[in-house]
Amino acid sequence: MTLAPVAFAEADTGKKTRTITGHFEPGVADFVYLPIQVPRGVAEIAVSYSYSKPTVPKGTPGNSCDIGIFDNHGVAAGGAGFRGWSGGFRTEFAISNSEATPGYLPGPVSAGTWNVVLGPYQVAPQGMDYSVTVTLTYGPRGEPFVPHYPPTRAKGRGRAWYRGDCHLHTVYSDGANLPEDVAARARAGKLDFIVSADHNTTSSHGVWGPLATDDLLIILGEEVTTRNGHWVAAGIKPEQFVDWRYRSRDDVLDEYQKQVHLAGGLCIAAHMYCPWIGCEWKFGFDGMDATEVWTGPWGWDDDAAVSTWANLLTQAADGLHRWLPAVGNSDAHGPSNVIGLPQNVVLADNLNRESILAGMAAGHTWIAESSAVDLRFTAAGGRRTAGIGDRLEVSSGTEVTVTLQASGVPNGTVRLLTDEGQMLQSSLPDSGSGTVSWVTKPEIAAFVRAEVRHPLADGSSGGTTMNPAFGFGAMAALTNPIWLGRRH
Incomplete structure (x- = not known):
């Protein structure tokens, strides 16, 4: 949907302001474009907006409207003209050659048609009245902004297990943490790497450079926030735009996945069963490199996500389909969220972008609630041994010994699960x-994976081997599978 264009006259100095008002009815387009005809000689463009918030019947969503902007390069899919997005987090923003409001990209305010983008993703039964004010400041451009991108490698320990959080937000989208806060708290949590994943914008990419040191690898990314679910584009190029303006029924997701893969990045489905509007994952998993099964503090939605993922593993047990690795991230937005709760423990050749992403894509990773939790999970049969994400290539009839060594979960419950479900439950001691x-044998179990859970509030371990479905405590650690038997 495109509104009538707004024109400004040329001027040498000073400011010119236009205010546009209107009304949206329920069922309005996902994105509404307001063309702004920007003349020559503009140093800054500033936009503010507001919308009505009438009282709605109990249980009915009220009005909510996002905002962003595209410059004179256009609004076509792929985002050549993308200059920023703040969702519903800000009511105003400004862009100049030297600086921009967090969420927006600094650079020249070139002559041509810009487009303010409104995203009325919830409209009350009464509709939504909106007002957009655009102010142009005329004058010289000013010095250009110089971005400082983080290096793609840090000082690692060679092939080792590295810990990281791949879903983090800052003030550059809807977070309350500054990038320096995120980096400091990641170090305090003993993380080796993080992924910057602000919603629908790459505007923070150019500020991470000074915060990346030998002890912390910072990988660039974006949380792609669509109308039918969110996904993390992890490991993209600096300021690489990944479009979000589509639904599942538009059948275009694969085009944006290809762009991420061409850049060497990963596509990770986020918070599968998040109950907020537009957040629950509805695209399926074709083209995804991994899926979050644990996001932030453990809850019912994480239990549901693990169950769905376990079903996907069983579907891949025929060896004809690629299996989907599981990851866990904090999705931390502010000081009250714990960065690294949970975290991915990734086996990688070294602490660099390529190796970390390769380890995750291969499923050589497990999830921990903190650095205090550690484990080692292996399967051995004949003269072979395999670890997390690997396949133990042994013949039918070969006895396979699966071993889990865990620490950091007093009185925890250990569960070993296969394509048939839970096969063993045991308890850790007070220590x-x-x-x-x-x-087991490969004809009995196509794969085996492990969970370590906290005891219930009453101190009990919960379910039993025969009836494991109810009553387990919160997750402390979760592994990807070890596959058993020769490939079909």
Whole structure:
């Protein structure tokens, strides 16, 4: 939907302001474009907006409207003209050659048609009255902004297990943390890497450089926030725009996945069962490199996500379909959210962007609630041994010993699960450290994965081997599978 254009006259100095008002009815287009005809000689463009918030019947969503802007390069899919997005987090923003409001990209305010983008994603039964004010400031451009992107490698330990959080927000989208706060708290949580994933904008990419040091790898990304779910584009190029203006029924997701893959990045489905409007994942998993099964503090939605993911593993047990690795991230937005709760523990050749992403894509990763939790999970049969994400290539009839060594979960419950469900349940001692073993064969179990859960509030371990469906405590650690048997 495109509104009537707004024109400004040329001027040498000073400011010119225009205010546009209107009304949206329920069922309005996902994105509404307001063309702004920007003349020559503009140093800054500033936009503010507001919209009505009438009282709605109980249980009915009220009005909510996002905002962003595209410059004179246009609004076509792919985003050549993208200059910023703040969702519903800000009511105003400004862009000049030297600086921009967080969420927006500094650069020249060139002559041509710009487009303010409104995203009325919730419209009350009464409709939505809106007002947009655009102010142009005339004068010289000013010095250009110089971005400082983070290096793609840090000082690692060679091939080792590295810990990181791949879903973090700052004030550059809807977060309350400054980038320096995120980096400091990641170090305090003993993380080795993080992924910057602000909603629908790459505007923070150019400020991470000074915060990346030998002990912390900062990987660039974007949380792509569509109308039918969110996904993290992890490991994209600096300021690479990944479009979000589509729904599942538009059948275009694969085009944007290809762009991320061409850049060497990963596509990760986010918070599968998040109950907020537009947040629940509805695209399916074709083209996804991983899926979040644990986002922030453990809750019912995470249990549901793990169950769905486990079903996907079973579907891939025929060996004809690629299996989907699981990851866990904090989705931290502010000081009250714990960065690294949970975190991915990734086996990588070194602490660099390429190796970390490769380890995640291969499923050589497990999820921990904090750096205090550690484990080692292996399967051995004949003369072979395999670890998390690997396949133990043994013949039918070969006895396989699965071993889990865990620490950091006092009185925790260990669960070993296969394509049939839970096969073993055991408890860790008061010290939180212990070893659990189980013997199987590849014809019995196509794969085996492990969970370590906290005890329930009453101190009990919850379910039993025969009836494991109810009553387990919060997750402390979760592994990707070890696959058993020769490939079909």
